[in-house]
Amino acid sequence: MDQGYKSLVHLTTGKHIPGDRNRALCFFVVRLKILQYFRCDLSAIADDYLSRDQKVEIQMEVRLKFEAGTLVLENWEDPKPPPSFTWDRRLERWRAFAMAYSQILQWLDERNYDVKDDACHFHSLDLHAKSDFDLRPYQKESLLAWEQSGRRGSVVLPTGTGKSIVALKAIESAGLSTLVVAPTIDLMNQWYDLLSGTFDVEVGIVGGGYHELRDITVTTYDSAYIYIDQYGDRFGLLVFDEVHHLPAPKNSHIPQMSIAPNHLGLTATYRRLDGLHLKLRSLIGPVVYQRSIKDFKGEHLSDYEIVRISVPLEPEEKTRYDEHHDVYASYAREHGVAYFGSKSRPWEEFIRESSYDQKARRALLARREALKITLGARRKMEVLDSLIKQYHSQRVIIFTENNDLVYHISKNFLIPAITHQTKIIERKEILDRFRSGIYHLIVTSKVLNEGVDIPEANVAVILSGSASPREHLQRLGRILRKRSGKKALLYEVITKGTKETGVSYRRRASDAYQ
Amino acid sequence: MLTSDLVRYYIDGDHIIPLFISRRESSRYLRICREVIHIFADHEGKRRKELSDALEQYESTSTDFKIYRGLAKLLLDNCNFAPIWEGDYSQLRQKVFEKAQTAYPIVLQPDLLHQTTKHLVLKEIGEEFGETSERLDGLLYGDLSENLILTGTEREMSPRELLRRYNLALAQGILYRAVRMRIWIQQDFKPVFKYIKLAQLIHEIRPVASGGYEILLDGPASVLRRTQKYGIHMARFLPGLLLAKGWRMSALVETEQGLKTFALDAACGLHTFYRKEHPFDSSLEEKFFTAFQAAKTDWHIHREADVIDLKETVLIPDFTFTHPDGRRLHMEIVGFWTPEYLEKKLAKLKRASRPDMIIAVNETLNCSKEEFDGEVIFFKTGLRPQRVIDVLETNPEG
Incomplete structure (x- = not known):
């Protein structure tokens, strides 16, 4: 009895059973929840089960863990894993991107597995905007469309039409720990201002010399890429400002390494010339709402x-400008470089040339000087x-x-x-x-x-x-x-x-x- | 380390090759190193902007500017900067701008209607702070990084050391974009695995027939997609690999021309600045090692010669004993340590659960024989070779 009792206790604490290589002992079915429900004497049950010489099965709870931007599945006995999991032979465990989180929970639930969810470290927030926003009709529509698509997807609205208001309402409506990702430090700062002015919570910042994680946190794409494997379990909603930055290979790690079930993308310019915007759908969901700038002319934007x-350069400036410009222009003419960065002949080629060609380098520096004169x-x-x-x-x-x-x-x-x-x-x-x-x-x-x-x-x-x-x-x-x-x-x-x-x-x- | 734009390399077929500064070129570049170091020394006590202007001036005559900038970057990482005035700059600005707002418009060209110039405002504020308007003018953005003062360096760097760091930084820079790294080592397993762990890389170990190990390194998500996310970790690890004698590595690197191989070995002339620890963990081990070598036995003793893979981590037994007849046994010494250390060590040994493992435990430690899976030798102050030899001879796994 002693040995059996020990095994059960280990099961309840989720630790390994001593000598669990002895497979026969491992195939029990004891649903702990049921045991607890009937308030059975555990030791008596254990005694009972283990005294029989027949094979009884214990199906252990399947355990989900967040590990460095991925999900790890423990106690999985079936040789076939749930969808999107891969066998990681290095550490001998089933692994999937953290983004599979909601899907896998549902899949396991549909098959009546007992799941111990140790992956989830985000939580519900009771958020109330300090002042009520007067949403414009299209803002209401876009919010509704987003909610109806399972709180996933992108809202495409022209600049200046209040995309950020839609995001604030979405954050309120989701009511989950939220990470807002912006392309630049300055935009991140702007979100910080906006969020701390809207909700009565302290807003965290990761990036630009700050590293404070809170229930609502703002960050940049660059910082999120670096830290998402550490914090991907901490947020239930990811908001991507200027979401057209997201499909870049590095940035796409951010949704992949996060368990967040909800995503919101915002942009005025959804399409990318390289076509990568097609990836957005699988990363964070489809475009749920879209309006172009023509729909707004004279309506919400002021005239x-x-x-x-135009101002002329002063004679002295003009002389200096011409000197520098001539250096650049003669090089440009000779080598077919277009004036001021047009892409007619690859500008990048010129920049590359300047790293090994003395003349090209001089031309580049001259151009910079000329620009400086005109700017100031x-x-x-x-x-x-x-x-x-x-x-x-x-x-x-x-x-x-x-x-x-x-x-x-x-x-x-x-x-x-x-x-x-x-x-x-x-x-x-x-x-x-x-x-x-x-x-x-x-x-x-x-x-x-x-x-x-x-x-x-x-x-x-x-x-x-x-x-x-x-x-x-x-x-x-x-x-x-x-x-x-x-x-x-x-x-x-x-x-x-x-x-x-x-x-x-x-x-x-x-x-x-x- | 370098920023990626300063990493110099070329692509040749399937290979990506860093443009190291070779021994042949070194006299020329040692001069440049000396001059760059000199520019830094010259600018102690001056504004960062002046330093960067001087560096730009210095590099502008050459197309080697990537090298110049790379050297400067490595020196810059080693510099300390501080603002010239201790006060609260943003408060100072707030005062100035508030004052200015009441006096608006502030104009460059005063006319009949608009007469306030910035000097009038600065003079008034200056009286409050006890500063002249000219000095205030200079202080207004004294906290901007370009206005900070170079106060000194973390440590002195010689031209030769700078050059060595530069070449190492080039190799590291190529690894930024690495998706996988394969290394081969024959000895010095302990320092190498220490840095693998510090860099948070995942290992896959295979023993090599000719001795030593082949180790595949990448990160958790590498089984799910091709990713450069762990490249920076591999870059940080590289100086650790250099601690091993006779090392070799081959990394798969993402480039604009597809995946390329980056291969290096101990003969490449790179120098590490990581330090190797004292070869023995304790004097007890050292004494035992010497005594065992002197003992009369057919058994040979090797220090930290085997790697036992525990997946998340490795166990490198303190000693491995080999017998001419092919027997091979390991020993781990548990000496005088803190309770936390002991707990971790015990867990690790338990996980290894290798019958070919002998454990030597200090008797004064509070643990019982059952806590170990293998053979246990208890000792008081010193460990005598003969006791170990006795156990070696009787161990059935040997």
Whole structure:
């Protein structure tokens, strides 16, 4: 009896039975739950079972464990595993990606297995938004569509239509520990602001020098890729901002290594040129709701006016510009490199060349110098000066993509600056003060590019732009939020007679202007 | 370590090969190392921006800039920076911007209507902080990384050491994109497995007929998809592999041209900066080893010569004894240790449950013979070879 009693006790604690190589002993069926239900004397039962010389079966509880971004199945006796599990001969166990979690639980349940779920470390949250959002009809529709598709899938809405509001409601509705993944540190910070302003919980941050895990945590794709194998069991909902970043090979680890049953993807630009967006469906679910920018014209976005100001370089700047530009241009002509990064002849090839060819390298550096001169042209500062005089009582955002220029402007006009180097607390404080009107102006680099939400701004000054139409479109979107009856103003200050003009022309072709 | 953009390599057929700085080129690059180290030393007490400008200037004349930058990166990792002023910068800025807001607009060109310039504002705030407006101007963003001051280095690095680190970092950099790594070792199992464990890699071990082991290394999810996720772990492990004499490795690396092989061996000239521990865990073991070698017996004693695979971990017995007639037995010594250590050790030995394992236990330790599966020898202060030989001779597994 002694030996048998010991075995049972070991079963209840889930530990190995001593000498469990003796298979005959292992095939019992004792449902512990039933035993507990009948309040049987365990030792008596054990005695009873083991005194018989016949084979009795004990089916042990199947145990699910989270292990480094994967699920491990223990006490599985069948030579055929449940779907998506693979035999890991290195450690001799059944293994699947953590993303199989909900599916496997259901599968086991349908077959009446007793499951000990040691994988799940997320929990329910009773979340209430501090203030009630007045959802627009399309926001309600998208939320409903997401809920009806099992809280999985992507919502595709143009920038500036309040995707983040949909996400906040989705987080509230799911009521589970949530990880929000954003493409940049600045967007992550923005989500931090948004979430801590909406829910009465402390929001965690992983990335950008922070490593604080909470029930609601924000992170970047880069950090999530690194840490998901450690924390993939801690979240029930994953929100992917700018979800078109997700199908990249590295980023796709994030949903794969997480047990979260719920996913929400957000983007204005779902399709990827490389076609990888087709993978999104299997990673986080289908597109559940979609609207294009044309559906919104004049409705939810405020009207806007674009004013373009070209300024010439000063003679001294022009001389320096020409010098540098000539170095680049003559190389470019000779070697067929297109002006300023157009892809007509592979730009990457040129960059590669510059790593071993002295001439190409000089051309690259010259081009950089030339660009620098046009970006920070003194006349531009004069234009900015007069714009500030004109609009300082409005709410003005000054964009420039060059960090040095941001700080130059900040120091010379004493305007608060936000760049990727700005710490999260200071950033929040600056944005709060901008929203509440303590600050009327802010200057920022491209950090506020994707989806950052500053509804109060009604004047934007773009001091230098990049050639990417999408980027530009999204920048515009942010400014173009509806303000009661006001027309938003967008100043684009460019340098005349330099190659930067060409960039701006190309940008105008994007459909934000149509 | 290097950032991936600084890793230099070429692809030749099925192979990816790092562009090491060879012995032949070393005199030229030793000079460059010396100069880069010199630039760093020159910038102690100066702003980081000045340092990076100087480095950029230095590299701009050459197409070798990836090497220059790589060397600089390794030195930079070894640097300490601090802000010039101890105060709270964000508070200072808040004061300045708030003040400025009440005085808006602040203009570059004062005119009849707009007369406030930044200097007027800074002067007022400066009085509050007891600083001049010029100094305040400089302090405003003193906490930005480019404005931090280089205060010193973690440790001195000679040009030769820098060059060695650079070559090692190149090899590590190629491993960032590795999906799997295969290594062969013939000795020094203990340090190698220590670093495998530290790097959190999963091993699959196969003994090699000619002696030693072939070990396949990757990570938990590697059985589920081809992934570079553990490449960085393999990179961290590499200096540990270099601790073994006569090592060899071959890694499968994802490149823009598909999967390529990255092969290295002990003759490649790389140097590790990880340190090998003292060969013996305790003086007891050392004494026993020496005494056994002197003892009159046909048994040969080997230190840490076998690896017993326990899947999640390995057990490397302190000693392995071989007899000319082919018998082979292991011994693990459980000496004077903390209770936690002992508990872990006992669990490990239990899991191994090898009948060819002899365990020598210090009698003063509180454990009974039943806790071990194999043969147990108890000893008090020292372990005499003859007692072990007696057990070796009687062990049925031998």
